[in-house]
Amino acid sequence: MIINVDSPILEIHDLTVSYDQSPVLWNVDLSLPAGKLIGILGPNGAGKSTLIKAIMGLIPTTGGYVKLFDRELNDVRSRISYVPQRESVDWNFPASVLDVVMMGTFGKLGLFRRPGKKEKKIAMDCLEKVGMQSFIDRQISELSGGQQQRVFIARALAQEADLYLMDEPFAGVDMATETAIFQLLQEMTAAGKTVIVVHHDIHSAMNYFDWIIMLNLHLVASGPKTQVVTEELLRKTYGGKLNLLTKVTDIIRQKDFNPLKN
Amino acid sequence: MSFDQNAFLIIFTASLISISCGLLGVFMMLRKMSMTGDAISHAVLPGIVIGFFVSGSQRGLEVIIGAGILGILATLLIDWLKNKAKVQLDASIGITFTLLFAIGIILINMLAYKVDLDQECVLYGEIAYLPIDLWITDAGFSMGPRITYLAVLNLVLVGTFIFLLYKELKLTSFDENFGLVVGLPAGAINLALMSMVSYTTVSSFEAVGAILVVALLVVPPATAFLWTKKLTSLIKLTCGLGIFIAVTGYYAAYLVDSSIAGMMVAVAGVIFLGSAAIKGIKPNWAFGTSTPSKPLEV
Numbered sequence: 113m114i115i116n117v118d119s120p121i122l123e124i125h126d127l128t129v130s131y132d133q134s135p136v137l138w139n140v141d142l143s144l145p146a147g148k149l150i151g152i153l154g155p156n157g158a159g160k161s162t163l164i165k166a167i168m169g170l171i172p173t174t175g176g177y178v179k180l181f182d183r184e185l186n187d188v189r190s191r192i193s194y195v196p197q198r199e200s201v202d203w204n205f206p207a208s209v210l211d212v213v214m215m216g217t218f219g220k221l222g223l224f225r226r227p228g229k230k231e232k233k234i235a236m237d238c239l240e241k242v243g244m245q246s247f248i249d250r251q252i253s254e255l256s257g258g259q260q261q262r263v264f265i266a267r268a269l270a271q272e273a274d275l276y277l278m279d280e281p282f283a284g285v286d287m288a289t290e291t292a293i294f295q296l297l298q299e300m301t302a303a304g305k306t307v308i309v310v311h312h313d314i315h316s317a318m319n320y321f322d323w324i325i326m327l328n329l330h331l332v333a334s335g336p337k338t339q340v341v342t343e344e345l346l347r348k349t350y351g352g353k354l355n356l357l358t359k360v361t362d363i364i365r366q367k368d369f370n371p372l373k374n
Numbered sequence: 375m376s377f378d379q380n381a382f383l384i385i386f387t388a389s390l391i392s393i394s395c396g397l398l399g400v401f402m403m404l405r406k407m408s409m410t411g412d413a414i415s416h417a418v419l420p421g422i423v424i425g426f427f428v429s430g431s432q433r434g435l436e437v438i439i440g441a442g443i444l445g446i447l448a449t450l451l452i453d454w455l456k457n458k459a460k461v462q463l464d465a466s467i468g469i470t471f472t473l474l475f476a477i478g479i480i481l482i483n484m485l486a487y488k489v490d491l492d493q494e495c496v497l498y499g500e501i502a503y504l505p506i507d508l509w510i511t512d513a514g515f516s517m518g519p520r521i522t523y524l525a526v527l528n529l530v531l532v533g534t535f536i537f538l539l540y541k542e543l544k545l546t547s548f549d550e551n552f553g554l555v556v557g558l559p560a561g562a563i564n565l566a567l568m569s570m571v572s573y574t575t576v577s578s579f580e581a582v583g584a585i586l587v588v589a590l591l592v593v594p595p596a597t598a599f600l601w602t603k604k605l606t607s608l609i610k611l612t613c614g615l616g617i618f619i620a621v622t623g624y625y626a627a628y629l630v631d632s633s634i635a636g637m638m639v640a641v642a643g644v645i646f647l648g649s650a651a652i653k654g655i656k657p658n659w660a661f662g663t664s665t666p667s668k669p670l671e672v
Contacts, residue, residue, distance in 0.1 A: 169555075170551050190557070206604055208604070211544075215545045218545055223558070251603045251604070
């Protein structure tokens with residue numbers, strides 16, 4: 113079930129991505145509304161991160177196109193923010209927490225110009241939002257996994273964008289932090305920002321996302337949570353992993369949330 | 375001891391070269407590309423030979439341009455082998471620089487009767503001849519050692535490059551993809567850095583030789599990184615180490631009457647090993663001298 117919207121913030125048309133001739137994403141075709149908290153779900157190797165990277169132009173595509181704000185990516189870079197996977201960088205890099213968060217402002221600064229007071233203020237505000245204000249001078253090599261993740265989110269916030277793409281921001285994050293970050297994301301969407309999150313935990317996905325994309329090489333579903341979270345579509349997404357599916361249906365039952373009823 | 379002008383000139387020039395190399399080396403190390411610097415320093419050889427052949431002198435701008443082009447070519451070739459041909463990074467570095475270096479040696483042999491250049495000079499250099507290699511103007515007036523001028527110019531250019539692109543270099547060294555996402559030309563910045571490394575190699579090879587340039591690119595930043603986890607202090611410490619290495623290396627070579635450049639690199643290596651030993655042993659010392667019962671109390 114793929115639900116399209118009018119005047120989408122992100123439109124993907126027939127997108128195909130392949131690594132060494134073997135396609136990892138087939139004909140993904142979807143459109144997303146603005147101001148929503150959107151989750152991308154799917155099993156390992158389903159192409160979730162690949163989809164985000166293709167949207168951000170970090171990997172070459174074999175076919176199709178992506179339009180953001182109805183424009184080309186290069187025209188709207190300053191309006192898009194990105195949180196890469198935590199493992200994608202070496203945390204031994206000699207930088208403080210503040211240094212890394214300030215990097216979020218570099219795009220708007222442009223070449224050669226140095227960050228000043230204004231950029232520092234932005235970075236401090238963003239650190240406060242993720243609850244890391246007491247760590248500004250800490251070297252990033254001395255952070256825990258969850259703290260590193262929050263630093264990356266603060267860096268993305270410092271980009272002051274309208275659309276946020278986050279690749280597994282909750283990997284290795286404890287429950288309390290996850291809840292706090294989800295609350296922050298909900299506040300952001302309430303303020304009109306759009307947040308797209310690659311996520312692996314179906315349970316919390318049910319609780320927080322407004323709109324869900326299910327992916328398994330092909331696009332299985334894209335639509336409001338209440339319409340797309342069905343046993344049939346989950347089964348299609350997660351394939352034969354019945355064990356997992358039973359867990360999911362258990363959770364749905366526990367939560368007294370049965371989309372099939374509506 | 376009276377003031378020895380030659381000693382001063384050699385130490386001064388060597389300091390300039392090691393600071394230039396150290397500044398670039400810090401970013402090469404942070405990008406995990408220290409060995410790419412090694413590759414570049416060898417791969418520029420065909421460029422030097424061709425530039426030499428075209429201009430007819432070691433001093434021509436053609437030599438620097440030729441080396442710069444070969445340096446960039448080597449970087450692109452390494453990237454291509456790694457990303458497209460799926461060869462491991464270290465293997466692709468090995469393939470690239472040995473191939474280009476071999477081409478350089480073949481060119482030297484083929485053009486031997488036209489080119490006053492041999493691989494020994496390119497590889498090892500000799501800083502001791504610096505005071506007699508003077509820059510003499512057309513009017514016949516001596517301006518002082520030529521290599522010192524080259525080293526000053528090199529440091530000014532490297533310093534300006536890093537000063538202007540500090541923020542970009544920092545971001546792309548830490549997280550290149552994020553740099554691309556926010557719209558910084560990460561690829562161009564990388565190539566610019568590689569060009570600076572090529573140029574520095576060429577500018578310094580007569581003084582310290584291509585192999586020792588590698589040591590100055592790698593060892594001082596690696597040593598400094600053992601002591602600090604802050605980028606600005608890392609850069610400052612690298613520069614300080616560069617000067618210290620130049621001074622101690624010169625006098626150590628003077629004492630045992632040996633190669634100055636060789637001794638400088640040996641000093642650098644000893645400092646690194648010493649730092650690593652101190653850093654590695656420290657926890658044991660702390661454990662030995664502080665109250666050993668502490669872990670048990672917890």
